[in-house]
Amino acid sequence: MSDSSLLAGMDLHRLSRIADHLETNYLSPGKLPCAVTLVARRGQVVWQQAQGLMDVERARPATSDTLFRIYSMTKPVTSIALMQLYEQGRFLLDDPVHKYIPSWRDLQVYQSGIHPSFVTRPPARAMTIRDLLTHQAGLSYGFSCRTNIDAAYRQLKLDGHSGLTLESLIDELSRLPLEFSPGSAWNYSLATDVCGYLVQLLSGMPLDDYFAKNIFRPLGMQDTFFTVPGDKLPRFAACYQHQPGDTFSLQDDPQTSHFAKRHGYLSGGGGLISTIGDYYRFAQALASGGELDGARIIGRKTLEFMRLNHLPNGTDLPSVSVGGFSETPYDGSGFGLGFAVKTDIAKSQTIGSVGEYGWGGMAGTTFFIDPVEDLLVVFMTQLIPSSSYMIRQELRALVYAALVD
Incomplete structure:
Protein backbone atom coordinates (compact mmCIF):
# COMPACT_ATOMS: atom_id res chain seq x y z
CA MET A 1 0.00 0.00 0.00
CA SER A 2 1.40 3.41 -0.90
CA ASP A 3 1.80 6.02 1.82
CA SER A 4 -0.45 8.35 -0.20
CA SER A 5 -3.42 6.19 0.83
CA LEU A 6 -2.59 6.63 4.54
CA LEU A 7 -3.30 9.66 6.71
CA ALA A 8 -2.88 9.84 10.49
CA GLY A 9 -2.60 6.06 10.55
CA MET A 10 -5.86 5.52 8.66
CA ASP A 11 -6.42 3.79 5.31
CA LEU A 12 -8.22 6.27 3.02
CA HIS A 13 -9.36 3.52 0.63
CA ARG A 14 -11.09 1.80 3.52
CA LEU A 15 -12.64 5.07 4.71
CA SER A 16 -14.11 5.60 1.24
CA ARG A 17 -16.30 2.55 1.94
CA ILE A 18 -18.37 4.85 4.17
CA ALA A 19 -19.60 6.86 1.17
CA ASP A 20 -20.29 3.71 -0.85
CA HIS A 21 -22.19 2.12 2.03
CA LEU A 22 -24.35 5.20 2.64
CA GLU A 23 -25.07 5.70 -1.07
CA THR A 24 -25.94 2.07 -1.80
CA ASN A 25 -27.92 1.25 1.33
CA TYR A 26 -29.54 4.54 2.34
CA LEU A 27 -29.39 7.39 -0.18
CA SER A 28 -30.14 5.64 -3.49
CA PRO A 29 -33.03 3.57 -2.01
CA GLY A 30 -34.59 6.78 -0.59
CA LYS A 31 -34.25 5.80 3.06
CA LEU A 32 -32.21 8.87 3.98
CA PRO A 33 -32.24 12.38 2.47
CA CYS A 34 -28.58 13.21 3.06
CA ALA A 35 -25.44 12.27 4.95
CA VAL A 36 -22.43 14.39 5.88
CA THR A 37 -19.62 12.46 7.57
CA LEU A 38 -16.32 13.55 9.12
CA VAL A 39 -13.53 11.36 10.51
CA ALA A 40 -10.59 12.94 12.35
CA ARG A 41 -7.54 11.43 14.03
CA ARG A 42 -4.61 12.89 15.92
CA GLY A 43 -6.05 16.37 15.60
CA GLN A 44 -6.58 16.44 11.82
CA VAL A 45 -9.55 15.77 9.55
CA VAL A 46 -8.70 12.57 7.70
CA TRP A 47 -11.86 12.05 5.65
CA GLN A 48 -14.99 14.10 5.03
CA GLN A 49 -17.84 13.81 2.54
CA ASP A 65 -21.51 23.85 5.47
CA THR A 66 -25.15 22.66 5.55
CA LEU A 67 -26.92 23.71 8.76
CA PHE A 68 -28.47 20.85 10.75
CA ARG A 69 -30.80 20.59 13.75
CA ILE A 70 -28.50 18.77 16.15
CA TYR A 71 -31.19 18.31 18.84
CA SER A 72 -29.64 16.38 21.77
CA MET A 73 -26.07 16.99 20.59
CA THR A 74 -26.82 20.34 22.28
CA LYS A 75 -26.57 18.50 25.63
CA PRO A 76 -22.75 18.13 25.70
CA VAL A 77 -22.43 21.87 24.91
CA THR A 78 -24.73 22.75 27.83
CA SER A 79 -22.93 20.31 30.12
CA ILE A 80 -19.56 21.88 29.28
CA ALA A 81 -21.05 25.35 29.90
CA LEU A 82 -22.31 24.35 33.34
CA MET A 83 -18.99 22.71 34.23
CA GLN A 84 -17.15 25.90 33.21
CA LEU A 85 -19.09 27.56 36.03
CA TYR A 86 -18.23 24.65 38.35
CA GLU A 87 -14.56 25.39 37.60
CA GLN A 88 -15.17 28.94 38.85
CA GLY A 89 -16.49 27.68 42.19
CA ARG A 90 -20.07 28.78 41.47
CA PHE A 91 -21.61 25.49 42.72
CA LEU A 92 -20.74 21.98 43.90
CA LEU A 93 -22.04 18.86 42.18
CA ASP A 94 -23.72 17.57 45.32
CA ASP A 95 -25.48 20.89 45.95
CA PRO A 96 -29.26 20.38 46.12
CA VAL A 97 -30.95 21.91 43.09
CA HIS A 98 -33.39 23.76 45.36
CA LYS A 99 -30.46 25.85 46.65
CA TYR A 100 -30.64 27.61 43.24
CA ILE A 101 -34.29 26.92 42.37
CA PRO A 102 -36.17 27.48 45.67
CA SER A 103 -39.54 26.47 44.15
CA TRP A 104 -38.15 22.93 43.77
CA ARG A 105 -37.55 22.47 47.50
CA ASP A 106 -40.64 20.31 48.01
CA LEU A 107 -40.57 18.17 44.85
CA GLN A 108 -42.41 14.87 45.38
CA VAL A 109 -42.19 11.43 43.75
CA TYR A 110 -45.07 9.96 41.74
CA GLN A 111 -47.08 7.09 43.23
CA SER A 112 -50.37 7.04 41.28
CA GLY A 113 -52.99 9.15 39.51
CA ILE A 114 -53.15 11.34 36.42
CA HIS A 115 -52.58 15.08 35.95
CA PRO A 116 -53.56 17.16 37.87
CA SER A 117 -54.59 14.66 40.57
CA PHE A 118 -51.36 12.91 41.50
CA VAL A 119 -50.72 10.86 44.63
CA THR A 120 -47.11 11.41 45.70
CA ARG A 121 -44.53 10.62 48.37
CA PRO A 122 -41.39 12.47 49.51
CA PRO A 123 -38.10 11.56 47.75
CA ALA A 124 -35.44 9.57 49.62
CA ARG A 125 -33.09 12.54 49.16
CA ALA A 126 -33.01 15.92 47.45
CA MET A 127 -32.10 16.23 43.77
CA THR A 128 -28.52 17.37 43.18
CA ILE A 129 -26.87 19.11 40.23
CA ARG A 130 -25.01 15.90 39.42
CA ASP A 131 -28.39 14.15 39.12
CA LEU A 132 -29.31 16.68 36.42
CA LEU A 133 -26.05 16.20 34.51
CA THR A 134 -26.41 12.40 34.57
CA HIS A 135 -30.19 12.10 33.91
CA GLN A 136 -30.73 10.61 37.36
CA ALA A 137 -32.91 13.51 38.52
CA GLY A 138 -36.32 11.82 38.17
CA LEU A 139 -37.43 14.13 35.35
CA SER A 140 -38.79 12.86 32.01
CA TYR A 141 -39.70 13.79 28.41
CA GLY A 142 -43.24 14.01 27.06
CA PHE A 143 -42.31 12.14 23.87
CA SER A 144 -41.29 9.09 25.93
CA CYS A 145 -45.04 8.22 26.01
CA ARG A 146 -44.48 5.77 28.85
CA THR A 147 -45.98 7.07 32.08
CA ASN A 148 -48.62 9.43 33.48
CA ILE A 149 -45.82 11.92 34.15
CA ASP A 150 -44.91 11.91 30.44
CA ALA A 151 -48.59 12.51 29.66
CA ALA A 152 -48.60 15.56 31.92
CA TYR A 153 -45.49 16.90 30.14
CA ARG A 154 -47.32 16.51 26.80
CA GLN A 155 -50.49 18.11 28.14
CA LEU A 156 -48.48 21.10 29.36
CA LYS A 157 -46.39 21.12 26.13
CA LEU A 158 -43.12 21.06 28.06
CA ASP A 159 -41.10 19.59 25.17
CA GLY A 160 -42.21 22.15 22.63
CA HIS A 161 -41.83 25.76 21.57
CA SER A 162 -45.40 26.86 22.29
CA GLY A 163 -44.57 30.09 24.09
CA LEU A 164 -42.41 28.23 26.61
CA THR A 165 -39.44 29.96 28.21
CA LEU A 166 -36.81 28.43 30.48
CA GLU A 167 -38.40 30.28 33.39
CA SER A 168 -41.89 28.93 32.65
CA LEU A 169 -40.47 25.41 32.20
CA ILE A 170 -38.88 25.56 35.66
CA ASP A 171 -42.15 26.88 37.09
CA GLU A 172 -44.25 24.10 35.54
CA LEU A 173 -41.81 21.39 36.65
CA SER A 174 -41.97 22.68 40.25
CA ARG A 175 -45.62 21.54 40.34
CA LEU A 176 -45.13 18.06 38.82
CA PRO A 177 -43.95 14.94 40.64
CA LEU A 178 -40.70 13.15 39.78
CA GLU A 179 -40.69 9.73 38.10
CA PHE A 180 -38.46 8.31 40.85
CA SER A 181 -36.36 9.40 43.81
CA PRO A 182 -33.25 11.24 42.54
CA GLY A 183 -30.20 9.03 42.10
CA SER A 184 -32.16 5.76 42.15
CA ALA A 185 -32.57 5.29 38.36
CA TRP A 186 -31.69 6.75 34.94
CA ASN A 187 -34.23 8.36 32.62
CA TYR A 188 -33.51 10.49 29.54
CA SER A 189 -35.15 13.80 30.31
CA LEU A 190 -35.47 17.58 30.34
CA ALA A 191 -32.69 17.61 32.96
CA THR A 192 -30.23 19.25 30.54
CA ASP A 193 -32.73 22.04 29.84
CA VAL A 194 -32.66 22.64 33.60
CA CYS A 195 -28.83 22.70 33.39
CA GLY A 196 -29.25 25.43 30.74
CA TYR A 197 -31.44 27.38 33.16
CA LEU A 198 -28.73 27.04 35.83
CA VAL A 199 -26.13 28.37 33.38
CA GLN A 200 -28.30 31.48 32.88
CA LEU A 201 -28.90 31.83 36.62
CA LEU A 202 -25.27 31.38 37.71
CA SER A 203 -23.73 33.47 34.91
CA GLY A 204 -26.36 36.22 34.78
CA MET A 205 -26.40 35.87 30.95
CA PRO A 206 -29.01 34.51 28.52
CA LEU A 207 -28.00 31.01 27.43
CA ASP A 208 -27.35 31.98 23.78
CA ASP A 209 -25.08 34.85 24.84
CA TYR A 210 -23.23 32.62 27.31
CA PHE A 211 -22.61 29.93 24.68
CA ALA A 212 -21.42 32.51 22.14
CA LYS A 213 -19.01 34.22 24.54
CA ASN A 214 -17.57 31.17 26.31
CA ILE A 215 -17.70 28.35 23.74
CA PHE A 216 -18.59 29.35 20.17
CA ARG A 217 -16.47 32.48 19.67
CA PRO A 218 -13.36 31.06 21.39
CA LEU A 219 -13.56 27.94 19.19
CA GLY A 220 -14.36 29.85 15.97
CA MET A 221 -17.82 28.25 15.66
CA GLN A 222 -19.59 30.79 13.45
CA ASP A 223 -22.49 28.57 12.39
CA THR A 224 -23.91 27.35 15.70
CA PHE A 225 -26.97 29.08 17.19
CA PHE A 226 -30.54 28.65 18.48
CA THR A 227 -32.04 30.64 15.59
CA VAL A 228 -30.88 30.47 11.97
CA PRO A 229 -30.01 34.02 10.77
CA GLY A 230 -31.86 35.10 7.62
CA ASP A 231 -28.71 35.30 5.50
CA LYS A 232 -27.84 31.68 6.39
CA LEU A 233 -31.31 30.25 5.69
CA PRO A 234 -30.34 28.92 2.20
CA ARG A 235 -27.91 26.54 3.96
CA PHE A 236 -30.53 25.21 6.42
CA ALA A 237 -31.52 21.58 5.78
CA ALA A 238 -35.07 20.26 5.71
CA CYS A 239 -35.95 17.67 8.36
CA TYR A 240 -37.79 14.43 7.57
CA GLN A 241 -39.89 11.85 9.40
CA HIS A 242 -39.39 8.13 8.81
CA GLN A 243 -42.44 6.43 7.29
CA PRO A 244 -43.47 2.76 7.01
CA GLY A 245 -41.92 1.07 4.00
CA ASP A 246 -38.55 2.78 4.56
CA THR A 247 -39.58 6.09 3.05
CA PHE A 248 -39.71 9.56 4.61
CA SER A 249 -41.91 12.65 4.57
CA LEU A 250 -41.19 16.32 5.26
CA GLN A 251 -41.28 17.03 8.99
CA ASP A 252 -39.92 20.59 9.13
CA ASP A 253 -39.55 22.91 6.13
CA PRO A 254 -36.48 25.14 6.61
CA GLN A 255 -38.34 28.18 5.22
CA THR A 256 -41.14 27.98 7.79
CA SER A 257 -39.27 26.26 10.64
CA HIS A 258 -39.52 27.64 14.17
CA PHE A 259 -35.70 27.36 14.17
CA ALA A 260 -35.73 30.17 11.60
CA LYS A 261 -37.71 32.53 13.88
CA ARG A 262 -36.74 34.16 17.15
CA HIS A 263 -38.33 32.26 20.01
CA GLY A 264 -38.10 32.45 23.79
CA TYR A 265 -37.21 28.84 24.50
CA LEU A 266 -33.43 28.37 24.54
CA SER A 267 -33.33 24.60 24.95
CA GLY A 268 -30.04 23.44 26.43
CA GLY A 269 -31.29 19.91 25.85
CA GLY A 270 -32.03 20.15 22.16
CA GLY A 271 -32.22 23.61 20.63
CA LEU A 272 -29.02 24.18 18.65
CA ILE A 273 -28.39 24.33 14.91
CA SER A 274 -24.84 23.61 13.71
CA THR A 275 -22.65 22.47 10.82
CA ILE A 276 -20.38 19.43 10.74
CA GLY A 277 -17.35 21.76 10.67
CA ASP A 278 -18.49 23.70 13.73
CA TYR A 279 -19.37 20.60 15.74
CA TYR A 280 -16.04 19.10 14.76
CA ARG A 281 -14.29 22.10 16.37
CA PHE A 282 -16.24 21.54 19.59
CA ALA A 283 -15.53 17.80 19.55
CA GLN A 284 -11.85 18.34 18.69
CA ALA A 285 -11.49 20.71 21.66
CA LEU A 286 -12.75 17.86 23.87
CA ALA A 287 -10.55 15.29 22.13
CA SER A 288 -7.56 17.59 22.74
CA GLY A 289 -8.23 17.76 26.47
CA GLY A 290 -10.43 20.87 26.48
CA GLU A 291 -8.49 23.20 24.18
CA LEU A 292 -8.28 23.99 20.46
CA ASP A 293 -5.96 26.43 18.66
CA GLY A 294 -5.00 28.10 21.93
CA ALA A 295 -8.59 28.51 23.18
CA ARG A 296 -9.33 26.45 26.30
CA ILE A 297 -13.03 25.88 27.06
CA ILE A 298 -12.65 23.40 29.94
CA GLY A 299 -9.85 22.14 32.17
CA ARG A 300 -8.20 18.79 31.41
CA LYS A 301 -9.04 17.28 34.81
CA THR A 302 -12.60 18.57 34.68
CA LEU A 303 -13.11 16.87 31.32
CA GLU A 304 -11.53 13.64 32.60
CA PHE A 305 -14.03 13.73 35.47
CA MET A 306 -16.95 14.32 33.06
CA ARG A 307 -15.84 11.31 30.99
CA LEU A 308 -16.06 8.89 33.92
CA ASN A 309 -19.07 6.62 34.33
CA HIS A 310 -21.16 8.32 37.03
CA LEU A 311 -23.88 5.64 37.27
CA PRO A 312 -24.20 3.97 40.70
CA ASN A 313 -21.56 1.30 41.38
CA GLY A 314 -20.17 1.58 37.85
CA THR A 315 -23.18 -0.16 36.27
CA ASP A 316 -24.29 0.30 32.66
CA LEU A 317 -27.47 1.92 31.39
CA PRO A 318 -29.66 -1.23 31.12
CA SER A 319 -29.11 -1.87 34.83
CA VAL A 320 -30.57 1.48 35.92
CA SER A 321 -32.59 2.86 32.99
CA VAL A 322 -36.38 3.05 33.38
CA GLY A 323 -37.09 4.61 29.97
CA GLY A 324 -36.72 2.96 26.60
CA PHE A 325 -35.57 6.04 24.70
CA SER A 326 -32.04 7.21 24.26
CA GLU A 327 -29.60 8.50 21.67
CA THR A 328 -27.13 5.66 22.15
CA PRO A 329 -27.16 1.87 22.37
CA TYR A 330 -27.48 0.99 26.06
CA ASP A 331 -25.45 -2.21 26.46
CA GLY A 332 -21.90 -1.71 27.67
CA SER A 333 -22.39 2.04 28.10
CA GLY A 334 -22.47 4.06 31.27
CA PHE A 335 -23.16 7.76 31.58
CA GLY A 336 -20.92 10.65 32.57
CA LEU A 337 -21.63 14.36 33.05
CA GLY A 338 -23.27 15.01 29.69
CA PHE A 339 -22.13 12.05 27.56
CA ALA A 340 -22.58 8.32 27.21
CA VAL A 341 -19.35 6.53 28.14
CA LYS A 342 -18.40 3.08 26.80
CA THR A 343 -17.50 0.72 29.65
CA ASP A 344 -17.61 -2.79 28.12
CA ILE A 345 -16.67 -3.30 24.46
CA ALA A 346 -17.79 -6.91 24.11
CA LYS A 347 -21.13 -6.20 25.78
CA SER A 348 -21.73 -3.22 23.47
CA GLN A 349 -21.36 -5.48 20.40
CA THR A 350 -19.73 -2.62 18.46
CA ILE A 351 -16.03 -2.02 17.92
CA GLY A 352 -14.57 0.75 20.07
CA SER A 353 -12.46 1.46 23.13
CA VAL A 354 -13.21 1.66 26.84
CA GLY A 355 -13.71 5.34 27.65
CA GLU A 356 -15.14 6.29 24.25
CA TYR A 357 -17.74 9.02 24.78
CA GLY A 358 -20.30 10.97 22.76
CA TRP A 359 -24.00 11.45 22.09
CA GLY A 360 -26.53 11.78 19.30
CA GLY A 361 -29.60 13.76 18.30
CA MET A 362 -33.23 12.93 17.52
CA ALA A 363 -32.79 13.54 13.77
CA GLY A 364 -29.98 11.01 13.38
CA THR A 365 -26.93 13.20 14.03
CA THR A 366 -24.18 11.70 16.20
CA PHE A 367 -20.60 12.11 17.35
CA PHE A 368 -18.15 10.06 19.35
CA ILE A 369 -14.60 10.52 20.61
CA ASP A 370 -12.23 7.61 21.24
CA PRO A 371 -9.38 8.85 23.49
CA VAL A 372 -7.45 5.55 23.19
CA GLU A 373 -7.19 5.83 19.40
CA ASP A 374 -7.23 9.67 19.37
CA LEU A 375 -10.14 9.36 16.94
CA LEU A 376 -13.36 11.30 16.51
CA VAL A 377 -16.33 10.96 14.18
CA VAL A 378 -19.18 13.40 13.46
CA PHE A 379 -22.18 12.37 11.35
CA MET A 380 -25.06 14.59 10.22
CA THR A 381 -28.40 13.79 8.61
CA GLN A 382 -32.03 14.89 9.23
CA LEU A 383 -34.34 11.91 9.78
CA ILE A 384 -36.57 11.44 12.84
CA PRO A 385 -36.38 9.19 14.82
CA SER A 386 -32.69 8.45 15.14
CA SER A 387 -33.53 4.79 15.73
CA SER A 388 -34.97 4.34 12.20
CA TYR A 389 -31.79 2.56 11.05
CA MET A 390 -28.62 1.16 12.66
CA ILE A 391 -26.34 3.61 10.84
CA ARG A 392 -24.44 4.61 13.99
CA GLN A 393 -23.25 1.07 14.66
CA GLU A 394 -22.47 0.47 10.96
CA LEU A 395 -20.45 3.69 10.88
CA ARG A 396 -18.31 2.45 13.77
CA ALA A 397 -17.51 -0.78 11.93
CA LEU A 398 -16.53 1.15 8.79
CA VAL A 399 -14.39 3.71 10.64
CA TYR A 400 -12.51 1.32 12.91
CA ALA A 401 -11.80 -0.98 9.94
CA ALA A 402 -9.66 1.84 8.49
CA LEU A 403 -7.27 2.05 11.48
CA VAL A 404 -3.84 0.84 10.42
CA ASP A 405 -1.61 2.01 13.27
Missing part, protein backbone atom coordinates in the same frame (compact mmCIF):
# COMPACT_ATOMS: atom_id res chain seq x y z
CA ALA A 50 -21.29 15.33 1.92
CA GLN A 51 -23.87 13.17 0.08
CA GLY A 52 -27.53 13.41 -0.89
CA LEU A 53 -29.98 16.29 -0.68
CA MET A 54 -30.28 18.58 2.33
CA ASP A 55 -33.64 19.75 0.91
CA VAL A 56 -35.32 17.12 -1.26
CA GLU A 57 -38.27 19.33 -2.25
CA ARG A 58 -35.96 22.08 -3.53
CA ALA A 59 -33.32 19.64 -4.87
CA ARG A 60 -30.54 21.29 -2.84
CA PRO A 61 -27.46 19.12 -2.34
CA ALA A 62 -25.96 18.65 1.10
CA THR A 63 -22.60 20.39 1.51
CA SER A 64 -19.93 20.61 4.20
